Amino acid sequence: MGKKSVMELEHVTKDYGNGKGVFDLSVTVERGEAFGYLGPNGAGKTTTIRQLMGFIRPEKGNCRIMGMDCFKQAQEIQKKTGYLAGELAFPEDMTGLEFLKFMAELKGMKDQRKMRDLMERFELNPQGKMKKMSKGMKQKVGIVNAFMHEPEVVILDEPTSGLDPLMQNVFVELILEEKKKGTTILMSSHIFEEVEKTCDRTAIIRSGRIVAVEDMKFLAGKRKKIYRVTLENQEAVKKLLTEPEIHIWKHSGSKEEIFSNQAELTVSGDLPGILKKFADYGVQDLEVRTQSLEELFLQYYETGVRGK
Numbered sequence: 001m002g003k004k005s006v007m008e009l010e011h012v013t014k015d016y017g018n019g020k021g022v023f024d025l026s027v028t029v030e031r032g033e034a035f036g037y038l039g040p041n042g043a044g045k046t047t048t049i050r051q052l053m054g055f056i057r058p059e060k061g062n063c064r065i066m067g068m069d070c071f072k073q074a075q076e077i078q079k080k081t082g083y084l085a086g087e088l089a090f091p092e093d094m095t096g097l098e099f100l101k102f103m104a105e106l107k108g109m110k111d112q113r114k115m116r117d118l119m120e121r122f123e124l125n126p127q128g129k130m131k132k133m134s135k136g137m138k139q140k141v142g143i144v145n146a147f148m149h150e151p152e153v154v155i156l157d158e159p160t161s162g163l164d165p166l167m168q169n170v171f172v173e174l175i176l177e178e179k180k181k182g183t184t185i186l187m188s189s190h191i192f193e194e195v196e197k198t199c200d201r202t203a204i205i206r207s208g209r210i211v212a213v214e215d216m217k218f219l220a221g222k223r224k225k226i227y228r229v230t231l232e233n234q235e236a237v238k239k240l241l242t243e244p245e246i247h248i249w250k251h252s253g254s255k256e257e258i259f260s261n262q263a264e265l266t267v268s269g270d271l272p273g274i275l276k277k278f279a280d281y282g283v284q285d286l287e288v289r290t291q292s293l294e295e296l297f298l299q300y301y302e303t304g305v306r307g308k
Helices: 045-052 074-079 096-106 113-121 135-147 165-181 192-198 216-222 234-240 271-280 293-303
Strands: 005-017 020-030 034-038 060-065 081-084 153-157 184-189 201-206 209-215 225-230 246-248 262-267 285-290
Touching (some): 020 209, 034 192, 045 153, 096 135, 113 165, 225 271
Parallel strands (some): 034 184
Antiparallel strands (some): 005 020, 005 060
């Protein structure tokens, strides 16, 4: 294990049959890093996290946190780790405050200032019974519980599920603050924007296998410009697509066949030359946008590039 590595998965496999599970996962998370774990629902994110937390044992391979075996030394790891489950299950007869105080006692917290600060930041009113709380309110309780004991490592499974956009922003601010303090964070998500705002690197998981581990800055640099053009008619669009540097953009819902006078395109070549080309075809309207991270990842899911 490297000097700065805090989490390490080595060839981890848990096979549930019928292609379900995770297969030969190898990834390392460094100290003080926010590491994204991206993939659609059912890709294997929660299975990975449950192994890191020591709830299930890998059939093959090893996972370690802070040099400790995740299954054999689960109790020791859990004392130093903040955890937010993807499926929250709380004691329904407790109020939010009773639950958080109970957890603070279990964690041996003498100082509850961080807990109260987090409740204030997330506008959490913890007085009501858990069974009557909304999904968003329960999520806030889960986030406070994960961070309130100042853990060295935090593992979050779909952390902003159920939060409104304002609270999602508060969450992003919290992650950035924790990173500055040197907290190591693993965050699974299918929301690309929150990973883009918070994570240094991300693993992309598809059908239980890691297809790439990428630096977020590198990924941002790979994003293409998408041109949405409106021409006079369908024939003009088809003709434009015969130009060698013009390509239809497949990830926007556009089909290979053109049924209207509009199309989303990617282009190779210099911008002045491209704009002149559009003008030659009598462009009536032109919009430019940057390919979303979601569209970029679709390429990874389709091609399964660079297994790692």
